[in-house]
Amino acid sequence: MHDLFLIKPGEIELKLGNRREFTRRLKEQITKRLKGIPFIFEEYPGRFFLTVEEKDSELALFVLQHCPGINGVAKAIRIKKDIDEICQATVECAKTEISAGSHSFKIEARRSDKSFPLDSYKICVVAGNSLLSEYPKLSVDVHNPDFIIRIEIREQAYVYSRTVAGPRGLPVGSQGKGVLLLSGGIDSPVAGYMMACRGLALESIYFHSYPYTSPEAQQKVERLAARISIWTGGMNLWIVPFTDIQLAIAKASYEEAKTLMLRMAMMQVADIIAHRINANSVVTGESLGQVASQTAENMRLSQSKTSLPVLRPLIGIDKEGIIAIARQIGTYDISILPYEDCCVLFSPKHPILKPDFGELRSHFESLALGNLIESAVDNSERKCFDFADALKSGI
Numbered sequence: 001m002h003d004l005f006l007i008k009p010g011e012i013e014l015k016l017g018n019r020r021e022f023t024r025r026l027k028e029q030i031t032k033r034l035k036g037i038p039f040i041f042e043e044y045p046g047r048f049f050l051t052v053e054e055k056d057s058e059l060a061l062f063v064l065q066h067c068p069g070i071n072g073v074a075k076a077i078r079i080k081k082d083i084d085e086i087c088q089a090t091v092e093c094a095k096t097e098i099s100a101g102s103h104s105f106k107i108e109a110r111r112s113d114k115s116f117p118l119d120s121y122k123i124c125v126v127a128g129n130s131l132l133s134e135y136p137k138l139s140v141d142v143h144n145p146d147f148i149i150r151i152e153i154r155e156q157a158y159v160y161s162r163t164v165a166g167p168r169g170l171p172v173g174s175q176g177k178g179v180l181l182l183s184g185g186i187d188s189p190v191a192g193y194m195m196a197c198r199g200l201a202l203e204s205i206y207f208h209s210y211p212y213t214s215p216e217a218q219q220k221v222e223r224l225a226a227r228i229s230i231w232t233g234g235m236n237l238w239i240v241p242f243t244d245i246q247l248a249i250a251k252a253s254y255e256e257a258k259t260l261m262l263r264m265a266m267m268q269v270a271d272i273i274a275h276r277i278n279a280n281s282v283v284t285g286e287s288l289g290q291v292a293s294q295t296a297e298n299m300r301l302s303q304s305k306t307s308l309p310v311l312r313p314l315i316g317i318d319k320e321g322i323i324a325i326a327r328q329i330g331t332y333d334i335s336i337l338p339y340e341d342c343c344v345l346f347s348p349k350h351p352i353l354k355p356d357f358g359e360l361r362s363h364f365e366s367l368a369l370g371n372l373i374e375s376a377v378d379n380s381e382r383k384c385f386d387f388a389d390a391l392k393s394g395i
């Protein structure tokens with residue numbers, strides 16, 4: 001036995017000239033996640049279809065639900081464009097809903113194939129009547145039905161009820177690759193998720209300051225990386241030993257400037273790694289004014305250490321909004337575990353809010369961190385998380 005999933009592609013449909021390339025990316029992403037599982041992928045204008053063996057159905061649905069580029073997905077019945085078969089499929093589809101205690105329904109029909117003899121309204125009437133004759137206790141409610149049966153007449157006919165939402169956006173990789181600065185906090189995992197949904201493949205960088213930060217702090221970041229892989233389909237995590245750089249800054253910089261110097265050093269490391277792995281951007285979890293180091297002036301300084309665009313998807317979202325997304329994607333409970341990250345430990349009481357750009361740039365240069373930065377990159381550990389790790393991260 002096989003199950004068929006009807007996939008609603010959303011934004012890919014707007015890509016006119018590039019639709020093929022976006023579709024290829026989406027298919028590639030699905031293939032990567034279904035590793036080893038046999039499936040058939042079909043493309044038609046406005047809809048994709050995935051067929052898997054029944055035993056793989058649950059995993060396939062999970063994959064599709066978390067694959068950026070997909071707006072919605074439904075388990076569907078495919079039949080010939082024949083009204084009797086459509087009526088039978090309608091009854092079949094309604095069975096599960098009725099056994100779950102539903103009483104009222106509505107039918108929605110879409111006839112893309114205008115050569116089909118019945119128009120959408122008539123399809124609804126005929127299918128609705130056949131359902132009512134099979135289940136006389138059901139009632140029609142067009143405003144607030146317990147369930148909706150959807151019928152689509154296209155290259156063939158399709159009947160389905162429940163549609164599960166996908167993450168929307170664009171297929172991962174369609175916008176190239178970015179490096180995500182991933183701390184153990186609440187914000188950066190959300191930033192990663194958001195950029196993955198905009199089509200950016202990601203590798204993450206975590207600055208680890210052992211022994212000032214504990215192995216548990218690193219494990220927390222690894223769990224977050226595994227979790228985000230549900231949407232990215234897999235991700236490398238660069239663990240950059242940052243202690244020597246921090247100590248050098250602590251020794252040679254002055255109290256108010258330390259956080260800024262740290263940020264600039266982080267950005268320089270990110271820039272080197274990004275160029276090594278052919279990334280086109282750096283992603284951070286910054287939000288304007290959230291903490292002292294996230295003023296526009298301070299962001300100008302940190303981003304001056306990279307030639308790449310710094311993408312900050314959370315820039316206009318307040319903490320409550322960010323927390324709501326973190327809860328929804330299941331990173332919140334990991335992020336609030338108590339292990340501190342390196343910045344918290346070295347934070348001055350009164351950081352500079354409006355730095356003098358030229359003066360602080362020269363101060364950074366005077367720290368002469370170049371060699372330490374190069375060797376931090378060279379001594380990084382690169383851990384690989386794939387979709388299977390993501391599944392283990394707990395749903």
Ligand code: ATP
Pocket residue numbers: 180181182183184185186187188189205206207208283284285286290291293294341342343
């Ligand atoms: P988060 O919740 O993401 O940690 P935050 O509010 O604690 O954010 P900051 O500590 O100012 O903010 O960090 C701003 C951004 O810098 C983070 O969102 C993250 O992208 C990056 N960052 C901070 N610390 C680290 C770290 N140890 N490793 C990697 N990236 C980091």
Ligand code: MG
Pocket residue numbers: 183184185341343
């Ligand atoms: Mg942080």
